[in-house]
Amino acid sequence: MKSKFLAFLGSALLSASIATAGGYQVNLQGQKQIGMGHVGTGLVLDQSSIFFNPGALAHLRQNGIQLGVSALTSKIAYRSLSPGISEARTDNPMGTPFQAYASYGAEESPWRFGIGVYTPYGSTVNWGNYWQGRFGLNELSLQAIYIQPTVSYRISDRFGVGAGLIISTGSVNLQRSIPLQNAFGEEGHIELDGKSKTALGFNVGVYARPIDKLSLGLTYRSKVDATVEAGDVTFRIPGAAPVAAQFTATEFDATLPLPDNITLGIGFMPTERLTIGADIQRVGWGAYKALRFDFNGIVGGQDHTEAQRNYKDSYIYRLGVQYKVNEMLTVRAGGYLDKTPVRSGYLTPETPDADSRSVSGGLTLALSEKIDLDLSFSYINKKERTDLSDKSSGVPGTYKAVAYIPGLAVNYKF
Amino acid sequence: MKNIFHKIGAALILSSAFFFTGCEPEFENDITVSRGELNLSKYVAVGNSLTAGFQDNGLYLEGQVYSYPNILANQFSFAGGGAFVQPYFSEAQSNGSGYIRLAGISATGSPTLAPVTTNLAVRTDAQPLPGGPRLTKFADAAKVQNWGVPGISVLSSAYNEYGNVNPYFERLLTDAEVTAKTTYIQKVVATQPTFFSLWLGNNDVLTYATSGGVAVASNPFSNMTPVAQFQAIYQQLAGGLVQGGKAKGIVMNIPDVTSVPFFTTVTQASVRRSTGNDQLVIYIRDEAAPNGARPIADGDYILLTTQANLGRQDDVTLPSGTVKIPHGFHPANPLNDNEVLDKVEVAEIKTRTSELNAIIEQTAKSANLAFFDVHAYFNNIKSGFSMSGINYSPAFITGNLFSLDGVHLTPRGYAIIANEMITRINAHYKATIPTIDVTQFRAVLIP
Numbered sequence: 001m002k003s004k005f006l007a008f009l010g011s012a013l014l015s016a017s018i019a020t021a022g023g024y025q026v027n028l029q030g031q032k033q034i035g036m037g038h039v040g041t042g043l044v045l046d047q048s049s050i051f052f053n054p055g056a057l058a059h060l061r062q063n064g065i066q067l068g069v070s071a072l073t074s075k076i077a078y079r080s081l082s083p084g085i086s087e088a089r090t091d092n093p094m095g096t097p098f099q100a101y102a103s104y105g106a107e108e109s110p111w112r113f114g115i116g117v118y119t120p121y122g123s124t125v126n127w128g129n130y131w132q133g134r135f136g137l138n139e140l141s142l143q144a145i146y147i148q149p150t151v152s153y154r155i156s157d158r159f160g161v162g163a164g165l166i167i168s169t170g171s172v173n174l175q176r177s178i179p180l181q182n183a184f185g186e187e188g189h190i191e192l193d194g195k196s197k198t199a200l201g202f203n204v205g206v207y208a209r210p211i212d213k214l215s216l217g218l219t220y221r222s223k224v225d226a227t228v229e230a231g232d233v234t235f236r237i238p239g240a241a242p243v244a245a246q247f248t249a250t251e252f253d254a255t256l257p258l259p260d261n262i263t264l265g266i267g268f269m270p271t272e273r274l275t276i277g278a279d280i281q282r283v284g285w286g287a288y289k290a291l292r293f294d295f296n297g298i299v300g301g302q303d304h305t306e307a308q309r310n311y312k313d314s315y316i317y318r319l320g321v322q323y324k325v326n327e328m329l330t331v332r333a334g335g336y337l338d339k340t341p342v343r344s345g346y347l348t349p350e351t352p353d354a355d356s357r358s359v360s361g362g363l364t365l366a367l368s369e370k371i372d373l374d375l376s377f378s379y380i381n382k383k384e385r386t387d388l389s390d391k392s393s394g395v396p397g398t399y400k401a402v403a404y405i406p407g408l409a410v411n412y413k414f
Numbered sequence: 415m416k417n418i419f420h421k422i423g424a425a426l427i428l429s430s431a432f433f434f435t436g437c438e439p440e441f442e443n444d445i446t447v448s449r450g451e452l453n454l455s456k457y458v459a460v461g462n463s464l465t466a467g468f469q470d471n472g473l474y475l476e477g478q479v480y481s482y483p484n485i486l487a488n489q490f491s492f493a494g495g496g497a498f499v500q501p502y503f504s505e506a507q508s509n510g511s512g513y514i515r516l517a518g519i520s521a522t523g524s525p526t527l528a529p530v531t532t533n534l535a536v537r538t539d540a541q542p543l544p545g546g547p548r549l550t551k552f553a554d555a556a557k558v559q560n561w562g563v564p565g566i567s568v569l570s571s572a573y574n575e576y577g578n579v580n581p582y583f584e585r586l587l588t589d590a591e592v593t594a595k596t597t598y599i600q601k602v603v604a605t606q607p608t609f610f611s612l613w614l615g616n617n618d619v620l621t622y623a624t625s626g627g628v629a630v631a632s633n634p635f636s637n638m639t640p641v642a643q644f645q646a647i648y649q650q651l652a653g654g655l656v657q658g659g660k661a662k663g664i665v666m667n668i669p670d671v672t673s674v675p676f677f678t679t680v681t682q683a684s685v686r687r688s689t690g691n692d693q694l695v696i697y698i699r700d701e702a703a704p705n706g707a708r709p710i711a712d713g714d715y716i717l718l719t720t721q722a723n724l725g726r727q728d729d730v731t732l733p734s735g736t737v738k739i740p741h742g743f744h745p746a747n748p749l750n751d752n753e754v755l756d757k758v759e760v761a762e763i764k765t766r767t768s769e770l771n772a773i774i775e776q777t778a779k780s781a782n783l784a785f786f787d788v789h790a791y792f793n794n795i796k797s798g799f800s801m802s803g804i805n806y807s808p809a810f811i812t813g814n815l816f817s818l819d820g821v822h823l824t825p826r827g828y829a830i831i832a833n834e835m836i837t838r839i840n841a842h843y844k845a846t847i848p849t850i851d852v853t854q855f856r857a858v859l860i861p
Contacts, residue, residue, distance in 0.1 A: 077439040083840060085445045085492070086851040089438075132851045135803030179804040179814070179853075183861045238860035240519040384442055395802065400439040 023285055023311060023341050023351055024123040024142055025259070027358075028097045031068045031374035031409035035362015036320025037334025038378075039277035041265025042217040044207070046411060047101035050116035050150045053217040053265065054162025055205035057103055057152035058112040065102040068374065068409030072097060076125065076352055076401040080132055081386070084397075088131035095124055099409070103150075110154040116164070117147050120221075121258045127349055129187070133395030134177040137349040138189070144170035144196070144226055144258050148203060158209045166201035168224045168258065172231070174350075178300070182238040192252050192293065194231020199224050201258075215267035223260040223287055229253050233295065248297030256291070259284040272324070277334075279318040285311035285341030307348070307393040314341040320360075332362040332376075340385075347387035352399035354385035362407075372411040379404055449493040450845030452662055456496055458559050458607035459483030460655065461614050463822060465562025466582065471819035472513025472530075473564055473582065475503045480825035483560045483611060485832040485850055490609075493847050500560040501552035501586055507535035511549060514818050516811070518861055522688045525811060527818060544633070545580040555586050561602045567617035568770075569639040571598040572647045599647070603654030610655045610663040611835065613788070615774060618644055619767050623671040624821065626717055626752035627759030638766045645773045652777045664839055665778035666786045667771040671763055673792040675810035676820030677715040677755060685724060696724075697748035698756065707748035713757035718810070718820040720753040784842035786835055802853050806830070814857040825855040 030048030033040035040052035047066045049056040072095035078088040103114035121144040129138050145168070152162030171194065178188030205219035230251045237247050263281040270276070288311040294304045320334025338356040347353070360378035367373055380403040389396045459465050459481075466473055467481030478484070478500055487498030503510040509530050517528035535550040542548060545565060552558065564582045573579070574595035577587045584592060586601070618639035622629060629637035655661060671677060682696045696710040710716070726741040739747040755763070771789055778785040795815075798807030807813040810820055815827040823831065829852040836847050 073437065075437060075439050077441065079441060079445075080849075080851065082446065083836065083846050083848050084851065085447075085848040132802055132853050134853070176803075179857070181856055181859050183859050185856055185859060240860055241521040242519050242523045243860055245521075393803070398441065400441055402437070402439045404437060 023259075023283070023288065023314075023353060024121050025283060026097055026119055026122050027316075027336070027338070028070045028072070028378075028405065028407065029099055029118050029120065030066075030101075031070075031099075031376045031407045032322075032332065032362065032364060033320070034070070034378050034405070034407055035332035035334070035360055035374070035376035036277065036322055037279075037318040037336045037358065037360055039265065039279045039318045039320035039334055039336075041205070041219055041263040041279050041281075042207075042215050042267040043265065043275065043277050044215070047103045047114060048099065048116075049152075049162075050101045050103065050114045050148060050164060051099070051118055051120075051203070052263075053205035053207055053219045054114075054150045054152050054164050054203055055160045055207035055219070056217055057114055057150065057162050058105070058110060058154035058160045059207060059209075060103060060112065062413045063104045064411055064413040066100070066409055066411045068099040068407060070095075070097050070376075070405050070407035072403060072405045074380075074401065074403035076399060078127075078131065078133070078349070078352070078395070079398045081388075081396050081398070086132050088127060088133070091126050091128060092124055093126065095122070097122065103152075112152040112154070112162075114150040114152070114164075115148065116150065117145065120144060120146055121170075121226075123351060125350065129177060129189075133349050133397075134187075135179050136176060136393070136395045138175040138177060139173070140175075140350045141173040142170070142256070143172075144168055144224075146201075146224075150203070160207040162205050162207075164203040166203055166222070166224060168196070168199045168201060168226065170196040170226050172196070172226075172228055172254070172256070178235070178237060180238055180243060186236075188238065189236040190299065191234045192231055192254075193234070194228035194252065194254070196226040196228050196256075199226065213269050215269070217263075217265040217267075219261070219263045219265075221261040223284060224258045225255050226258055227253075227255045230296075233299070246301045247299055249295035249299050249303075251296040253294045254292065257287040259287050274324075275322040277318075277320045277322070279316075281316040281318070283314050283316065283341065286313045287311075288341070308346065308391055309348075310343055310346055310391070311341040312343055314339045328366050330364040332364075333360065335359040343391075345388055345391035346394070347385065347389045347399065348392050348394035349399075352385070352401065354383040354399070354401070356380055356382045370413050372413070374407075374409040374411065376407040377405065378407075445848070446846050447492045447848055448844075448846040450840070450843040452493070452839075452843050452845055453608040454490040454493060454495040456559070456606070456608045457483070457487055457490055457498060458602065458605045458610045458655075459486075459562060460602050460610055460612045460651070461562045462566045462617055463562065463564035464616065464828075465560065465611070465613055466564050467560075467562065467828065468564045469817035469819070469822045469824060469828075470513040470515065471817075471822075472509075472511045473503075474510035474513050474530075475505070475508035476825070477513075478502050478510075478560075480828055480855055481560060481562065482828040482832040482835070483562065485829055486611065486835060487559075489832070489836060489847050489850055493845065498559050499554065499557045501555070501558050503535045503550070507533055507550055509533040510535045511546075512536070516818060516858060516861060519811075522690075524688055525818075543579055543581050543584060545582075548581045549585045551585045555588060558586055559605065559607075561586070561598075561605070563598065565617060565621075566598060566614070567621065567635055567639060568615050568644050568647050568651070569618055570635045571614065571651060573597065573634075599651050599654060603651075606657060607655065607661050607663075610661055611666070612652060612655060612663060613666040614651070615644070615648070615668045615770055618770060619668060619763050620671060620821070623755055623759075623763050624676065624717065626750075627755050627762070628752040638763065639770070641766070641769045641773070644770050648773055649777055652781060652783075656781050656783070662783065662843060664784040664786060664835055664842075665774060666788045666835075667774045668767050669788050669792040670767065671755075672715060672760060673796060673808055674821050675808055675813065675816050676718045678808065679718050679810040679820060680716040680721045680724070682710055689725070694743060696742050697745045698742075698754045699748045699751055700756065705745055707745040710749075710754070711757065713760060715755040715760065716749065717753055717755065720749060723749075723753065784838050786838045788831075791834060801830075804853065811858050811860075818858065824857045826852055826857045829855040
């Protein structure tokens with residue numbers, strides 16, 4: 001049963017988009033939280049605490065399963081540096097980041113056991129084969145899937161701890177044009193495609209509710225390295241022998257850090273119906289120093305490529321409110337500010353990142369005692385950013401990104 | 415206070431963005447375009463083969479379409495520029511004068527160049543001119559705005575028989591104008607441009623250089639142009655174009671001949687690599703040396719066109735009898751004077767180039783015209799540069815800038831030059847004429 005469940009998740013198209021967060025982090029891990037600025041570390045909302053705070057999971061009274069999905073439409077526009085006027089727009093496929101959480105524990109037991117499957121990192125961007133920056137990037141698809149068995153222990157009504165083991169898997173596909181044209185004027189092309197090795201990490205959290213009207217949470221999710229070994233390299237290049245001699249690679253190795261996160265959350269419940277939450281999250285993007293591909297042969301005469309990224313640690317500030325209108329309806333709103341980890345001079349078309357502002361809203365409909373339906377909508381607007389990209393081998397210019405993300409989850413409680 | 419309103423406004427817009435705007439990211443500012451102090455209603459390009467769009471050792475339709483004047487005119491059109499008429503070859507004769515294409519590259523990297531001889535504009539109904547076979551005349555010669563004439567120099571621009579010499583000039587003249595001995599200067603000055611580009615003078619040294627420093631007795635334009643004569647004609651030409659200050663323009667000077675792959679591609683080291691013989695020595699003719707030949711030295715340049723002759727088995731008569739000796743690889747069969755630009759000739763040419771460039775720059779300054787120091791530009795990029803993920807250098811074939819003749823540019827090379835010109839025009843005339851995405855233009859096509 002369990003394996004069938006995982007196979008179903010594995011076959012689902014799990015992807016997210018670049019426009020969702022700083023770097024390639026995806027802030028879409030629970031539909032209730034998405035509806036209120038993705039606040040959740042200091043709150044006990046539902047089974048998604050497996051992601052937001054394993055320490056809070058044991059404070060859920062009911063067992064349950066939650067399945068959620070977001071439909072992410074992101075668009076990025078590019079304009080070359082003045083006096084250039086060339087523009088380009090991405091044609092990104094709709095991303096469908098997915099969340100599944102389940103928890104179980106005997107009613108009076110202080111223990112809760114859970115499992116979560118979610119996509120904390122990912123990026124899909126498609127600039128096409130014609131834009132000015134195509135020798136930097138045509139298309140990138142990056143996915144990380146975390147499977148997290150979790151245990152949570154309720155020390156008292158006011159205190160809980162929890163920990164989860166992260167089992168990470170994922171894939172990468174990167175395509176770019178090669179500036180060599182054949183006799184028909186067709187440009188060369190390279191595609192790197194690989195699956196990352198299974199890697200381990202952990203997610204730990206503590207939850208406290210010192211007084212009825214106030215709750216606190218603190219979590220740490222460790223860094224995981226997504227490592228691809230012997231991924232496939234495919235070329236399309238002119239046939240002349242001296243050219244072919246410059247492109248002999250068939251396999252590549254690469255490692256991409258999935259950075260650690262420390263999140264401090266606070267919840268304030270002034271009345272029975274009203275919850276106000278705020279999170280501050282530090283993302284360890286400083287781990288992303290360079291994007292390096294090592295080849296088993298050569299590509300354009302080089303046995304490796306290395307482009308500097310030099311990210312810095314960044315902070316995300318979140319605020320959200322939830323109001324329980326009646327037994328059937330709960331409404332939410334919130335927003336966040338996500339400071340970019342990308343330093344000046346390091347912008348790239350893979351992640352043309354800038355400070356992100358997001359606003360969101362959502363609601364929960366209690367369809368029956370056992371079934372809830374969560375709906376969310378979030379809008380992300382990244383600041384327009386102009387960069388010389390002279391330190392990252394990127395594509396200089398001005399970038400602007402927006403994203404629209406409706407989402408839906410079904411909760412079954414038992 | 416205003417800032418606060420701005421922020422509140424932004425927040426409101428943000429929250430309602432989904433409902434009030436489309437799903438598209440929008441830039442805060444529109445694109446800025448401005449013609450500054452310029453009137454671009456009539457642009458005329460004055461120059462030689464580089465201005466005509468000559469590439470791959472020929473002038474043909476593709477090169478004309480991607481000539482730098484046509485790219486400039488296209489960009490000018492964003493800032494009030496008018497129509498721009500180029501003397502195109504017809505589709506049926508799109509290969510114009512004919513050209514060379516890259517048919518293959520050997521495993522050691524030696525290119526095989528093949529001539530394109532179909533769909534030419536070469537006339538067989540009339541006698542050839544001293545400068546080559548006649549070409550189909552351009553029907554609307556009176557409207558021509560790209561006056562790039564392959565082969566023309568400052569010296570020949572004032573020569574009243576030039577219509578009877580150069581087929582590229584002849585095809586832009588009516589028969590009456592040829593008979594009336596109309597000069598190139600008369601033609602271009604009569605166009606009365608509001609803006610012009612002037613890139614002339616290369617052939618006042620280059621024709622001599624590409625002949626290995628050998629002037630041909632029958633060709634009055636095959637030597638280097640004397641400085642005084644250059645100055646007189648150049649100032650007459652520039653003065654005529656400026657029309658007492660009515661027209662503005664950009665002036666460009668003469669690149670260093672040793673910055674182009676025609677002179678830098680074939681070296682003793684490259685020949686050693688391609689022959690696999692690292693002991694090989696190349697000999698060149700030198701009257702001052704014992705036996706009239708010496709090993710090639712630093713500062714001597716073998717012409718790109720000499721490559722085909724290297725190692726050719728020639729019959730050489732020695733006291734011991736007639737033997738076969740590979741051309742250039744033995745003091746008894748050295749490279750000829752017209753196959754090599756030796757260091758004495760290089761020095762002569764460099765001196766003359768700087769003398770002529772001083773005149774060009776002085777002319778530009780005194781008429782307050784924009785100036786593009788192409789000489790400095792090509793010398794600065796000798797070690798290469800990178801742009802939009804593409805590496806560029808003056809290397810033959812692989813450098814992306816120079817076409818298969820090693821002197822003229824690829825369409826992408828011309829587009830880069832056009833952008834460099836726009837940058838200088840913008841700076842000089844306080845304009846914001848947009849540059850073009852050079853990646854949309856081809857470099858050398860690799861089979």
